[in-house]
Amino acid sequence: MQFKDMINKGKNISATIAVCKSNDEGVIKAVVKAVKNTNANFILFDEQPQDELIRSFNLTHDEFNRIKIIQTEDEAHTISECVKSVDDGQADLIMKGLVATSTLLKEVLKDKYNLKTESRMSHIALFNVPEYHKMLAISDVAMNISPNKEQKIVITRNLVACLQKIGIDSPKVAILSAIESVNPKMQSSVDANEIVSYFRKEMPKLEIEGPLAFDAAINKRASIIKNIDSNISGNVDGVVVPQIESGNILYKSLIYLSKADVASVIFGAKIPIILTSRSDSSRDKFHSICSALMLI
Template sequence: MIDQEINLPPANFEELYENAVDISSRMAAQNLIIAGPENRAIMEAVDQAYQDGLIMPYLVGDREEILKIVEELNLNLDNYKIFNAVEASSKSLKSVELLTTEGDILMKGLISTSTILSTFLDTGKELLKRETLSHLILADIPILDRLIFISDGGMNISPDFQAKKAIISNAIEVAKNFGWEKPKVALLAAVEKVNQNMPETVEIERIISEFDECMIGARLDGPFALDLAISKEAAEIKGVNSPVAGEADILITPEIVSGNLLGKSSIYFGGGKIAALLGGVVKPVSIPSRAADKETRLASIAAAVIQGSRYNE
């Protein structure tokens, strides 16, 4: 448990990492389970986080391959724990088992997200907060003055009404772990008005009518086109008066295609960086791309550490 208030939410990934270091200076380092760490960028990020006092590393993977990378990087593994597992399914199973028994947080390494998810659903049900799990991106985009969440661009293909409500709830809960006391949630569509020919706008209207702002501790509004959700100027020009318009903390997309495109465009068009998190679980799970670089991995670890500190309060 930390003994003083966390100064959150952070404005960018640099502040995110600084906050994680500050938190870790006031509590024990958290046990990080890495499922499939046989990669230089992963090991460099893990060792940096370990050296900065954020985590105690649990490496679950091919011991021989891990030791080759360790030798190349000249790392000291004195306080590391290694669990030998060669097949992806074995890595996932052992990682979820360790998270259940002694781990604080888990990060996906060189195994697929689908493999991790299958393991959670098959053997890690005690780690689930709700039946619908969801993929959240925490994006640091230079053009914005804040971090922003995007969901769901990596898991639920075409969520029905109940799944969409769970995705929203997952995102709100995760955002609160980072210090957003009352996050502003924009439900995205192509237009800002309900149109019977656009089923997603009709669904958004129903979702908003069923969510109680006082109960969920968040502000929901929509439908919003993307510009209205993130640009105050666009909202003013179009005459949209909403506490969410232009100031959204969370963007909820209609389905996986738009969510995936939005998340990746924040990198390749927006010059940003992203960390990926799993929503709907009782312990933090970081699910960055297998191709993620060291900086992205560090941001993912920092995000999980901050979440973990909240869960341990």
């Protein structure tokens, strides 16, 4: 699937998005762009007044009416009211604004809301890399710090489910390490081998390989030179990174050195959560909105 196809499909889906701590120019720019280019409506939660910032954009009367502004008492009230709006059906998904990720997710997971599942939540970044021939998904680059094998299995399952939900029926997945053979001194290679073995038993039709280094995963020529027998090399849809450090470096390398577009979501709760970096452009925040709309 092409990144632009996912974005275009997301634009046509109607939903209401609750934005937590929305009083930020970059966030509001993304919201305004979404109002002008998608079928989404928004509820903006913040303890600071937002009317003046929103009115500074060129919105028609009908566009402005698709944005509901809720001024709260303080940050804790902002977060609880935002999550409550999804739990009681006023909104369909959550978008993170200027609030700490851990604080927002801690609220989402509270027992008083009916939003958590038995699955572990994980972060999925969907990239449009100019040098790659299709969309590339990477997980987990922002949430699970140092996942063990069992947690990586859940991360992989979330990645597969996410890709299938946006329209990739048979995703090709690589479990990354620095090498393509198992080395007991390199835990990521051991984990990758065991994860692949697990899915070949549990989901025999899934095309999954590992351990694979990143070059062998995305470049067929690299795997040929390395004499690696791979059916997915050069054509992967998604990769699972060993830990958050390698994932975060890869994420930022693609954005800043390859000028990649990105959309970021948290997957694994009953609703998708739009989770972007504070340094992400309003364009990438808009992409994240469109991708999340595909997941409701």
